[in-house]
Amino acid sequence: MTTLVIVGAGPRGTGLLERIAANAAELLPADRPLEIHLVDPHPPGGGRIWRHDQSPLLRMNSMAEDVTMFTDEFATIAGPVRPGPSLAEWARRQRECAPYQEVADPAVRAELRDLAPTDFPTRRAQSAYLDWVFRRAVADLPDHVTVTVHRDTVRRIDGPADGPQTVHLGDTALTADHVALTLGHLDSAPHPRHAADAAFAARHGRFHLPPAYSADVEAELARIAPGEQVVLRGLGLAAVDLVAMLTEGRGGRFEPTGDGPALRYRPSGREPVLHLGSRRGVPYHSKTDYRLQGPPAPLPRYFDAAAVDALLATDGPLELLCDIWPLMAKEIGFGHYHELFHAHPERTALPWPEFLARYDRHGWYSPELAALVTEAVPDPANRIDFERLDHPLAGVELGSAEELQAHLREYVTADADRRADPAHSADLGAFLALLSLFGQLPRLVAGGRLTARSVAEEVDEWFFGYFNFLASGPPGFRLRQLLALSEAGVVRFLGAGVRIERDETSGTWRASGTTVPGHSVTATALVEAYLPKHALARTLDPLLGELHRAGRVVEEVVSDPEHTHRTGLVTIDPADSRLIDPALGGAPHPRRTALGPHTSLRSAAAFARPRTNAPAFRQNDAAARALLRALAALPAAALVG
Incomplete structure (x- = not known):
């Protein structure tokens, strides 16, 4: 009997469990039974952030059809693709989705019954979906894999690198052949x-x-x-x-x-x-509440694996804004103009094949590309302007607070109107291209080629802030509510x-x-009024805090002769997500894995938009396959069970 302890049973732990279920038949022999223990003080599936026990006013900022926990035909993974329903699809046909169990909360049942694919669900509805995903993952495990859930908190892990790990809970301990930390979003002491x-x-x-x-x-x-x-x-x-x-x-x-x-x-x-x-x-900016009006753009086109390979093969340090952003911006522009030309050709002055052939030839900041866009898209309102988007109040000075209220109400009204109008679906094309950047960006950051200053100021601060501003805003109705509250003086x-x-x-x-x-x-x-950023040195998670004090995890530090950047993230091996252990000379710990937003892979959300080859799903699959191989390779005499 082999034993795996997964610490954290929220969406990331559930996603890892789903990938274990998908890969176990191939990688774990039937004569090597596996016992999995999931430890979390909160309910499995939703975990702390997505638990049912929260205000019904809190909503997701994604439409129901844009939320999935399952791989699909677009996933570039080594393990089997196991398709599953999005939140919208599951809500529509719950009784057909085994294992069926009626949602306990009548308000959530009513919401799910009436949920449209383009609705923005409550977080309680997402909690119900994640509960089902967890139960399906458990049901999909082969017969020689079992799961036990512990509603408890892990305080400490110890044990030799080449032997069993002891996982200390509140009043008991588990012995494991491998431990995976899927801790999710964590708190730190205030900065x-x-x-x-x-x-x-x-x-x-x-x-x-x-x-x-x-x-x-x-x-x-x-x-x-x-x-x-x-x-x-x-x-x-x-x-x-x-x-x-x-x-x-x-x-x-x-x-x-x-x-x-x-x-x-x-x-x-x-x-x-x-x-x-x-x-x-x-x-x-609010999320759009419509679909693409034209065919999806074939992403990525410019910021793909080959482009990143070429960047990593160059000599000397790299900087995001100077060396990489031009490719990223061109990719976002491609998504924008692909939708504009295909869905709204009346606003363009060139055939798409001609525009694309010339767009391919020129760099993002070149005068030739600027001239092409001016020629092909006559109205500046239909062009993408990153600087204007980034600094909408730049150069604006008003004479009174009341003028400011009126100006902001006009701005918010225009934004809410635009994001609700499929006539501006080029915005959605740009959004999807922006999402595609995460397919390769982690490779560049993990590759060690970016200067420390660039990682600190241009990646962790500017780019992620800019991404959230453009692509991770609230549902449109929230902006309408903000306008009403402004009109009311609240x-x-x-x-x-x-x-x-x-x-x-x-x-x-x-x-x-x-x-x-x-x-x-x-x-x-x-x-x-912003979300906390986890920092290892100030973590309030008892397990990470103990590992840090014991010198068994290390904060990611990016440094060069000119700058040192302490990211606050836990360093892991980007290949298989094993924890880097200073006590092992900075080598990956053979029996400890970590996945999630607190790690140096800077992974995105644990769930994703369908058909986007989500980085988190790729990471879950690689980690699941690595730990299953490691468990299968352990000598029978060394097993804890």
């Missing part, structure tokens, strides 16, 4: 930059909330008083969730105005006044370049932005 605001709040009896996951802070938010002036620093998904919980979550309601999709907000009287600002000063925009200062005399924060010079607001509560 030192938040310490001053936390101490300020404590001195003056004020409210301060560091970055946190929205589902975990509902009780904390209750401390904010009705009518209290609150600054929210951030305008992404976390801010949208927090605004919903502090408005609709306090009894307010939205209702149609009768004028198209516009909404009116009816306050309950228990809402605070929310002042929203960020570096860009505008909300993340939400006030601060503009770009937000700056927050502490006033010891009054015990308040003063917030200002660059869009209205000289204007500021005072607040008695400050909320860091």
Whole structure:
């Protein structure tokens, strides 16, 4: 009997289990039984982030048809492809999807019954889907593989590199031949930059909330008083969730105005006044709620494996913006123009084959390509402009706070209208091309060729921030709600370049932005309205913390003679996701694997859009095959079972 312990039973652990089920028949002999123990204090499938026990106001930022946990014919994996339904498909035919079990919550049952493919489901609905995916993965395991779930927390792992591992839970221990850490999204102690605001709040009896996951802070938010002036620093998904919980979550309601999709907000009287600002000063672009109008672009075309091979074969260090972004931008532009020419040819002035042949020949920043786009796409509104998208308030200076509110409402209305209108489906073409970049970007980062400064400033800070701003925004109806809250005076925009200062005399924060010079607001509560970034040195996960203190995991550090970048990520072997162990001279630990957002592979979400060859699925498959081979190769005398 061989034994595997998977620590973390959320989507990543479930995805690994699904790949074990797919690969076990090939790689694990029938005479080598495998006992799998999954350990997580939260329910398997959803785990902590996607557990059912969270506010029904919290939504996914993906349409139901764009969420899957299964590989398909587009997956470039060594293991078997095991297709399965998307969230939308599963909701429509649950009774046909074994093993069937009725969803317990009647509200979720009703939602799933009426769920359209282009709806943005609640996170509770996703929790139900993940619960089923987990149960299907278990059911798909061959007879010689069994699963036991422990609703517990792993505190420590010890054991020799060439022998059994002891996994210490709260009041018991498991002995394993291999351990996989699929810990998901983790908390860290607040960054030192938040310490001053936390101490300020404590001195003056004020409210301060560091970055946190929205589902975990509902009780904390209750401390904010009705009518209290609150600054929210951030305008992404976390801010949208927090605004919903502090408005609709306090009894307010939205209702149609009768004028198209516009909404009116009816306050309950228990809402605070929310002042929203960020570096860009505008909300993340909403997700589109339509499909491509033309045929899918054949992605990737420019930023593919061959292009990355060529970059890695060059001499000298590389930088993202100088050496790599031109290829990435050209790929995104290709997705945009492929959709524009095929779905909206009346807006173009050249045949697609001619445009593409000339587009192929020129670099992204070349005058020739700029001239081609000008010739082929007469209206600038139909061209893609990355700089304008990145800095929408650049150069905007307004004379008053009221002018700013009107300007932002106009901007948000235009964005919400555009993202709901399939006439602008070239935006979706660009989005899909942007997603395709993740097929090769991890190779470049892991290849060690990027300068440390480029990894720090251009990859981890700029690119991932830009990606989230363009491609990971809220559903469109959230922007309509934000507009209604602004009209009602519950939400006030601060503009770009937000700056927050502490006033010891009054015990308040003063917030200002660059869009209205000289204007500021005072607040008695400050909320860091963005998601926490895990840092190994400050981790609150007991297992990772213990491994770090014991010197058995190492933070990824990218350094060169000019710069050192501590990423906060746990270093793993990119080939098979084994943990790099300093006690083994920096070699991969033969019996410990780690997958997920806390690792140096910078993996995307544990679930993905169908037919996109998702990197997370490829990583799960490679890790599952490696650990199954390792378990099968262990001498029978060395097994723990």
